[in-house]
Amino acid sequence: MLAILGSEVLSSEIQYVIALLGIFSLGILHGSNDLFVIENLNSNSQKPNFYKSLFTYLGVVLSFVAVFYFIPIFALAAFVIISSYHFGEQHFHHKLQNTQSLWSSLFFLFYGLFVLFLLLSLNSNEVILIVEDMTGLLIANQFLIIVLFTSALGSIGLFVFLSKTNPKLKASLFPNVIYLILFTALFAVSNVVWGFATYFVLWHSLPSLKDQVNSLYGTFNFKNFLSYFKKAFPYWLASIIGMLVVVWLFKDSKNFLSLLFAFIAAITFPHVFIMRKLFDKN
Numbered sequence: 001m002l003a004i005l006g007s008e009v010l011s012s013e014i015q016y017v018i019a020l021l022g023i024f025s026l027g028i029l030h031g032s033n034d035l036f037v038i039e040n041l042n043s044n045s046q047k048p049n050f051y052k053s054l055f056t057y058l059g060v061v062l063s064f065v066a067v068f069y070f071i072p073i074f075a076l077a078a079f080v081i082i083s084s085y086h087f088g089e090q091h092f093h094h095k096l097q098n099t100q101s102l103w104s105s106l107f108f109l110f111y112g113l114f115v116l117f118l119l120l121s122l123n124s125n126e127v128i129l130i131v132e133d134m135t136g137l138l139i140a141n142q143f144l145i146i147v148l149f150t151s152a153l154g155s156i157g158l159f160v161f162l163s164k165t166n167p168k169l170k171a172s173l174f175p176n177v178i179y180l181i182l183f184t185a186l187f188a189v190s191n192v193v194w195g196f197a198t199y200f201v202l203w204h205s206l207p208s209l210k211d212q213v214n215s216l217y218g219t220f221n222f223k224n225f226l227s228y229f230k231k232a233f234p235y236w237l238a239s240i241i242g243m244l245v246v247v248w249l250f251k252d253s254k255n256f257l258s259l260l261f262a263f264i265a266a267i268t269f270p271h272v273f274i275m276r277k278l279f280d281k282n
């Protein structure tokens with residue numbers, strides 16, 4: 001509600017600054033402890049090896065950058081698909097008994113696609129320009145609408161199907177319908193960065209931070225959050241410096257938003273696989 005109000009009363013410059021602060025602080029922070037999370041997950045089965053994890057992590061990020069450079073459309077499509085899965089998984093994993101089943105995975109994917117394409121299709125003019133700058137491809141408005149409706153149908157169908165065996169999911173119908181109405185209102189009145197930042201920070205990064213602190217330290221409280229923050233800080237700082245270098249390198253040829261999303265895409269790839277491992281363990 002506050003975000004909808006903010007989008008109406010704040011000037012677009014102020015919205016832009018608040019949105020970017022949110023993305024760069026909590027948004028990036030929630031992925032900054034990926035290496036610690038993976039070390040922690042591996043520690044039962046084998047001796048943790050920090051350098052092996054670091055090189056694997058950097059290898060995945062750099063491979064994505066290479067694919068993005070040579071086949072940007074393929075990289076963007078892969079980013080949108082795994083991000084959608086990841087958004088859906090973060091939102092619904094508490095509600096399902098078997099998060100690893102094919103139907104659960106498909107449900108996460110469809111729900112994530114639905115929320116993302118709600119944002120994209122309600123801000124299609126801005127999105128078409130960003131995607132063109134990122135990949136050179138001019139996407140059609142109809143494409144956004146088709147994905148939106150297909151994912152809506154898929155989400156509804158799978159929600160009904162999975163509700164039969166997952167009472168917690170069934171009980172979450174009402175709040176989720178309210179969320180979707182609020183998202184629709186927010187995305188319709190806001191610009192793409194404000195809408196994305198609200199969803200990404202409040203609905204995705206904060207719950208994810210809570211899950212990670214719970215898994216790493218047992219409970220979520222201020223002291224454990226501080227320990228998480230201290231561990232994540234060097235990686236967070238490295239990401240911000242990396243982002244600034246990327247923006248500076250490409251400042252004359254690409255616009256800032258394309259660079260921002262390309263950067264988020266590169267660091268999202270390892271994060272999604274690490275978080276899936278974390279949810280599988282819990």
Ligand SMILES: CC1=C(/C=C/C(C)=C/C=C/C(C)=C/C=O)C(C)(C)CCC1
Nearest residue numbers: 079080083086127130192196261264268
């Ligand atoms: C909003 C938006 C896009 C998608 C962004 C996505 C999909 C972000 C996902 C971030 C994740 C999953 C971060 C990690 O947790 C596009 C398609 C680039 C076009 C421009 C607007």
